[in-house]
Amino acid sequence: MSDGLRGQIGQLARRSMLRTLRQPAQIVPALVFPLFLLAVNSGGLEDATNLPGFPTDSYLTFVLAVPFIQGALFSVMNSGTDLARDIETGFLNRLALTPLRGAALLSGLLAGSFLLGVVQAVAYLSVGLIAGADLAAGPAGALVILALSVSITVAFGTIGLFAALRFGSGEAVQGLFPVFFVFLFLSAMTLPLDLLTTDWFHAIASVNPVTYLLQAFRSLLIEGWNLGDLALGFGIAAAIGTLGMLAASSALKTRLVRT
Amino acid sequence: MSEQRTAGLAAVARAVAWRSIHNFLTNPAFLMPALLFPLFFFVSFAGGLAAIGEVPGFDFPSGYTAFQFVFVLLQSAAFGGVFTGFAMARDFESGFGRRYMLAASHRSGIVLGYSLAAIFRAFVTWAVLTAVALVAGMEVGGSGGEIVALYALALLVNIAATLWSAGVALRVRSIQGGPLMQFPTFLVLFLAPVYVPLDLLSGWIHAIASINPVTALLEAGRGFISGDPVLVGLAFAIGVALSLLFAAWARGGLRSAEAAG
Numbered sequence: 001m002s003d004g005l006r007g008q009i010g011q012l013a014r015r016s017m018l019r020t021l022r023q024p025a026q027i028v029p030a031l032v033f034p035l036f037l038l039a040v041n042s043g044g045l046e047d048a049t050n051l052p053g054f055p056t057d058s059y060l061t062f063v064l065a066v067p068f069i070q071g072a073l074f075s076v077m078n079s080g081t082d083l084a085r086d087i088e089t090g091f092l093n094r095l096a097l098t099p100l101r102g103a104a105l106l107s108g109l110l111a112g113s114f115l116l117g118v119v120q121a122v123a124y125l126s127v128g129l130i131a132g133a134d135l136a137a138g139p140a141g142a143l144v145i146l147a148l149s150v151s152i153t154v155a156f157g158t159i160g161l162f163a164a165l166r167f168g169s170g171e172a173v174q175g176l177f178p179v180f181f182v183f184l185f186l187s188a189m190t191l192p193l194d195l196l197t198t199d200w201f202h203a204i205a206s207v208n209p210v211t212y213l214l215q216a217f218r219s220l221l222i223e224g225w226n227l228g229d230l231a232l233g234f235g236i237a238a239a240i241g242t243l244g245m246l247a248a249s250s251a252l253k254t255r256l257v258r259t
Numbered sequence: 260m261s262e263q264r265t266a267g268l269a270a271v272a273r274a275v276a277w278r279s280i281h282n283f284l285t286n287p288a289f290l291m292p293a294l295l296f297p298l299f300f301f302v303s304f305a306g307g308l309a310a311i312g313e314v315p316g317f318d319f320p321s322g323y324t325a326f327q328f329v330f331v332l333l334q335s336a337a338f339g340g341v342f343t344g345f346a347m348a349r350d351f352e353s354g355f356g357r358r359y360m361l362a363a364s365h366r367s368g369i370v371l372g373y374s375l376a377a378i379f380r381a382f383v384t385w386a387v388l389t390a391v392a393l394v395a396g397m398e399v400g401g402s403g404g405e406i407v408a409l410y411a412l413a414l415l416v417n418i419a420a421t422l423w424s425a426g427v428a429l430r431v432r433s434i435q436g437g438p439l440m441q442f443p444t445f446l447v448l449f450l451a452p453v454y455v456p457l458d459l460l461s462g463w464i465h466a467i468a469s470i471n472p473v474t475a476l477l478e479a480g481r482g483f484i485s486g487d488p489v490l491v492g493l494a495f496a497i498g499v500a501l502s503l504l505f506a507a508w509a510r511g512g513l514r515s516a517e518a519a520g
Contacts, residue, residue: 029438036446036449040450040453041454043465044453044454044460044464045308046462047316051311051313185299185300185303190303190307197309201302201306205307
């Protein structure tokens with residue numbers, strides 16, 4: 001990577017991170033909402049551990065994987081809304097007049113998602129462990145959870161960038177939130193895949209990548225080290241990030257041609 | 260004089276309700292979330308958690324789909340009211356609400372109009388939700404009268420949530436008041452026995468659910484659908500009391516909006 005490109009990415013990354021830090025409205029819901037659902041679900045569904053074949057006797061441990069994905073969904077909104085605001089205010093047009101490279105713009109904008117991913121992962125894991133969840137993989141597992149959470153958050157952030165560049169409106173990006181929630185709802189979010197007894201729901205959850213992202217977290221929390229589950233989780237995050245980045249790059253080119 | 264007043268109130272309410280319903284039906288951005296959100300919750304809970312019906316001690320006679328249907332029905336009733344509050348806040352933010360205030364001969368009619376629109380959108384949502392639930396094989400053990408009582412209970416929840424949200428919208432007069440309408444509603448709904456009956460809850464969630472008024476509404480609703488009514492008087496008393504309380508809250512909001520000019 002050339003010094004010029006590194007400098008451009010650095011400037012935009014700094015701006016993106018400061019922007020995230022200066023907007024409590026982006027950070028607070030991304031922390032409070034998933035933790036509230038964690039508390040409610042872990043209390044309300046504790047009896048699910050009595051089902052034959054349930055992998056742990058602590059529902060809190062099982063459901064602790066969910067906030068990481070919910071938090072990543074907020075990254076779609078935050079990264080997309082920030083970029084959409086840049087488009088709406090004309091800031092992107094001004095950037096287009098500079099020698100800034102597209103790759104620098106997109107990578108720099110993801111720095112806010114990266115920061116949010118770190119804050120979220122530390123908060124969710126800390127609260128979960130304090131509340132009594134298990135971490136079978138031990139302290140090293142905590143680091144892998146952090147890495148996985150950040151990878152997923154950044155990967156989802158690329159989708160937000162794509163949406164912002166494609167639609168150019170913060171409202172349109174916000175409108176995507178329910179769509180992404182469907183992926184979470186139609187996954188093995190509340191019960192393991194094997195215990196999803198409704199046939200059609202089981203079929204959808206089996207092909208839903210969110211199920212395997214959840215499974216990667218759960219493998220560390222419940223089993224210890226399951227390299228297959230981890231590889232699948234990181235692989236899906238990488239695939240989403242790559243596809244999102246390619247789509248965002250293409251949308252950026254189209255948008256800059258329009259301007 | 261009184262007849263004139265009633266006629267004026269009705270005319271304002273009719274005009275506000277008509278515009279709000281028209282916006283709801285013609286703008287997919289308003290219509291789709293109102294229809295899709297309850298369906299997502301229903302599909303996720305009834306489909307994804309069906310195995311919970313096999314947990315030892317869970318003996319709801321109409322099955323888990325009906326058990327969750329009641330929660331989603333009441334939730335959609337409440338959120339129909341909240342979404343109407345959003346529309347109200349948006350109108351005041353854009354200045355349209357101020358024009359309502361200037362034009363209306365009886366300003367209570369503005370709140371009444373939004374409330375009627377909220378009821379309409381709730382009925383649209385319930386029609387779709389009920390059809391999907393029946394297609395999904397929901398068992399209904401209650402009689403016709405009991406099912407009417409279930410929807411009457413949901414109607415009270417819708418009215419109470421609309422008046423709560425109207426009170427917030429009229430005080431804040433900006434869509435930024437949205438979380439203030441939404442979060443307490445979400446909180447009170449999810450701190451009730453959502454996934455399993457109250458008896459199967461334990462710890463802090465049981466303690467909170469035991470004193471949460473939504474618990475009585477849910478238990479009564481589930482009693483209606485399974486043909487084994489429980490807590491009927493208490494549930495309706497809570498529904499009426501909440502509606503009256505939030506009517507006073509919305510009236511205070513109207514005074515606040517009037518004072519703001």
